[in-house]
Amino acid sequence: MAKGFLVILSAPSGTGKSTICRKLLQRRKDLRYSISCTTRDPRPGERDGKHYFFVEKEEFKRRIQRNEFLEWAIVHEQYYGTPRKHVEESTREGFSVLLAIDIQGAAAIRRKLPDAVLVFVTPPSLEALKERLAARKDASESVAKRLAAARTELAAAKNYDYVVVNDDLEHCVDQICAILTAESLKTARQDVTELSPVLAQS
Numbered sequence: 001m002a003k004g005f006l007v008i009l010s011a012p013s014g015t016g017k018s019t020i021c022r023k024l025l026q027r028r029k030d031l032r033y034s035i036s037c038t039t040r041d042p043r044p045g046e047r048d049g050k051h052y053f054f055v056e057k058e059e060f061k062r063r064i065q066r067n068e069f070l071e072w073a074i075v076h077e078q079y080y081g082t083p084r085k086h087v088e089e090s091t092r093e094g095f096s097v098l099l100a101i102d103i104q105g106a107a108a109i110r111r112k113l114p115d116a117v118l119v120f121v122t123p124p125s126l127e128a129l130k131e132r133l134a135a136r137k138d139a140s141e142s143v144a145k146r147l148a149a150a151r152t153e154l155a156a157a158k159n160y161d162y163v164v165v166n167d168d169l170e171h172c173v174d175q176i177c178a179i180l181t182a183e184s185l186k187t188a189r190q191d192v193t194e195l196s197p198v199l200a201q202s
Helices: 017-027 059-063 084-092 103-112 128-134 142-157 169-184 199-202
Strands: 006-010 031-033 070-073 078-083 096-100 115-123 161-163
Touching: 006 103, 006 169, 017 084, 017 096, 017 128, 017 169, 017 199, 059 070, 059 078, 070 103, 078 103, 084 096, 096 115, 103 142, 103 161, 115 142, 115 169, 128 142
Parallel strands: 006 096, 006 115, 031 096, 115 161
Antiparallel strands: 070 078
């Protein structure tokens, strides 16, 4: 059985990260989604246990002390973390695990798990990002704050393995699927006894 691996997807707020993740999971049966834990309030339509695990800050801090997170960070004054158990169990079973996390979390995981695959998704332009944020009816102060954060996040893209531009959603998803296929075929992730009989006997 091929080894599962972590796929980290990062993008500035408003770039379409959630939609991309949903489409990837629809297409890839070898992919599981890691639900993050957060202290922020749910947005309209978000459900606990499906989109995020929503907890109070004190509970989140207790989980940090119990070492229950693979990584955690504070973003926009809220805590976000990746529960360790689900990720470790899924990769052992041969599934790849998709993590939609920020640049701080991606850097923390890369330090612990250097074979994780890091994909950064960018908007076509900052102007396009501004329009998307405004369309979400965020307060103007929030839009300005998120645009400022986006500039910092975009500067960190050079630390990722791949950069994909979301100027066309389907094309963007196609490109990320191609990345996942290529990564899954790396010899380092294969069990030689399950490869072609010619390779196994060589």
